[in-house]
Amino acid sequence: MAVVVGNNLGHDPARTLRYAEAEAVKLAALLRGAGDFDSVVTVTGASRDRVEAALATARAQLDRAHVEGKRTLFLFYYSGHGDQEALELGSSRLPLRDLRSYLEQLSAADVRVAFVDACQSGALTGVKGGRRAPGYEIHLADPGSVRGMAIVTSSTANELSQESDDLQGSFFTHNFMAGLRGAADSSRDGQVTLGEVYQFAFRRTLASTAASLVGGQHPTYDYRMSGAGDVILSRTRPNDARLVFPREAGATYTVVHKGRGEVIAELASTSGEDFYLALPAGEYRVVRRVLASVSETTFSLAAGSSTAIETATMSPVVADAENHREKGGPWQPNSLGVHFGLQNSPVSGTGMVGALSYMRQIGGFALRVRGEFSSSDARLQDYQSSFLRAGLSLDALWPLYQTDRLALLLGPTVGVPVVRQHDVWHEGAYSVGLDYGAAASAMFRSYRSTWLVLSAQGGGEVFRLNSHVVQRATVGVSLGGLVAF
Numbered sequence: 001m002a003v004v005v006g007n008n009l010g011h012d013p014a015r016t017l018r019y020a021e022a023e024a025v026k027l028a029a030l031l032r033g034a035g036d037f038d039s040v041v042t043v044t045g046a047s048r049d050r051v052e053a054a055l056a057t058a059r060a061q062l063d064r065a066h067v068e069g070k071r072t073l074f075l076f077y078y079s080g081h082g083d084q085e086a087l088e089l090g091s092s093r094l095p096l097r098d099l100r101s102y103l104e105q106l107s108a109a110d111v112r113v114a115f116v117d118a119c120q121s122g123a124l125t126g127v128k129g130g131r132r133a134p135g136y137e138i139h140l141a142d143p144g145s146v147r148g149m150a151i152v153t154s155s156t157a158n159e160l161s162q163e164s165d166d167l168q169g170s171f172f173t174h175n176f177m178a179g180l181r182g183a184a185d186s187s188r189d190g191q192v193t194l195g196e197v198y199q200f201a202f203r204r205t206l207a208s209t210a211a212s213l214v215g216g217q218h219p220t221y222d223y224r225m226s227g228a229g230d231v232i233l234s235r236t237r238p239n240d241a242r243l244v245f246p247r248e249a250g251a252t253y254t255v256v257h258k259g260r261g262e263v264i265a266e267l268a269s270t271s272g273e274d275f276y277l278a279l280p281a282g283e284y285r286v287v288r289r290v291l292a293s294v295s296e297t298t299f300s301l302a303a304g305s306s307t308a309i310e311t312a313t314m315s316p317v318v319a320d321a322e323n324h325r326e327k328g329g330p331w332q333p334n335s336l337g338v339h340f341g342l343q344n345s346p347v348s349g350t351g352m353v354g355a356l357s358y359m360r361q362i363g364g365f366a367l368r369v370r371g372e373f374s375s376s377d378a379r380l381q382d383y384q385s386s387f388l389r390a391g392l393s394l395d396a397l398w399p400l401y402q403t404d405r406l407a408l409l410l411g412p413t414v415g416v417p418v419v420r421q422h423d424v425w426h427e428g429a430y431s432v433g434l435d436y437g438a439a440a441s442a443m444f445r446s447y448r449s450t451w452l453v454l455s456a457q458g459g460g461e462v463f464r465l466n467s468h469v470v471q472r473a474t475v476g477v478s479l480g481g482l483v484a485f
Contacts, residue, residue: 001039002075003054004028010081010088019169020079021045027077030177034234048092055102066108074109079173082118110147111231117154117173148225152198155217162209168263172219175204178265180234182278190236197233240278241301244308247274254287288314334485335359341478343374351376353476368395391417395439405445413439419463433463435474449484
């Protein structure tokens with residue numbers, strides 16, 4: 001039996017995920033097929049109450065099966081927002097301690113397995129930080145003699161979990177499902193065990209995220225099992241088509257179902273082992289990336305067939321750019337921008353302003369550093385004065401609304417302006433001041449990682465003018481663009 005949960009929304013509607021609910025639906029179908037699960041309940045976009053109701057129903061069914069003398073395995077899966085304390089189900093929260101309690105109460109199940117794909121989900125296993133460790137094997141019991149519980153999470157308690165637009169899902173769940181399709185079958189016996197799929201998901205998730213600016217993910221586990229043998233999670237079926245990958249180092253393969261446009265798997269090949277995917281019969285596009293070279297081919301896979309990929313027959317193509325997103329954060333982690341606009345001057349009037357910016361995502365918000373330069377002139381009868389202003393400002397921005405193409409951000413700002421006044425009495429007099437207030441930006445994606453940005457700032461500024469300390473209201477507006485990476 002399985003309860004599969006996916007939720008794109010967390011407590012902050014601006015931090016919406018794109019693929020968590022779709023991943024849950026895909027995994028449920030995979031468990032019914034390759035996993036031979038008799039009952040799979042899918043809960044998407046729901047609150048805590050519906051998840052708890054699904055767990056209560058599963059408990060009742062497991063109790064009945066236990067009375068009837070049946071051996072049972074229960075699997076729980078979650079994909080969505082989370083933190084060190086709870087899973088976020090829309091505006092509601094399911095504390096991790098309560099989830100663990102629910103799993104422990106399902107004592108009628110001989111085997112209980114939970115997979116949690118959320119930021120900082122390692123708090124469920126107690127693993128606080130990631131580190132490399134020696135290789136090991138995991139031997140668990142087969143359905144004839146096993147009892148116990150296993151929890152696997154997508155990251156440690158201190159790490160963010162990430163999803164990818166190219167993969168149309170999260171790195172951990174994508175690798176988990178690819179492993180269930182046969183890629184994790186290291187023994188090549190047509191069966192994928194819990195130990196095999198964990199080790200496969202760990203290696204591939206860490207390798208996929210190690211170079212990202214957000215940082216690598218280290219999937220964690222907590223196994224409390226007794227018995228001998230293996231827990232089998234999926235099997236190759238007689239009518240599955242096998243797609244066999246060649247042994248080579250440094251190549252990455254992406255397998256796409258042509259009819260649905262769905263990314264089935266993205267796998268890195270090695271020179272030390274060959275691996276396969278067990279797929280339903282159909283037409284698939286396979287893309288191979290190695291260094292700066294990208295090639296592709298198409299296969300029509302028949303039921304029960306075994307097809308080996310031959311790199312010599314693949315045609316060259318142009319590769320697409322990759323885009324990562326945190327499960328719990330805004331868009332790309334970094335961006336550089338250029339902006340031009342209008343800003344009120346230290347005296348009456350308005351001056352042109354130009355700015356450079358750097359924005360860095362940190363958790364659920366973004367920090368933006370702006371360097372600005374403006375000039376203005378003031379004239380009163382025969383008196384004329386010119387002002388040059390340079391400033392460095394720091395904005396803390398939270399996304400109020402966000403889609404794939406539009407983001408609205410708002411937050412406080414503080415900065416240090418330097419004003420140079422030049423007239424007949426002030427020959428190049430400088431003043432260092434303080435500005436404060438609020439900043440807002442509307443961002444529109446124009447092409448891939450390129451955004452158009454309309455920004456506004458308002459607040460107050462304190463500086464010295466004509467040997468006197470002056471406080472004035474400030475307002476500015478600018479239009480520009482940024483490149484995210």
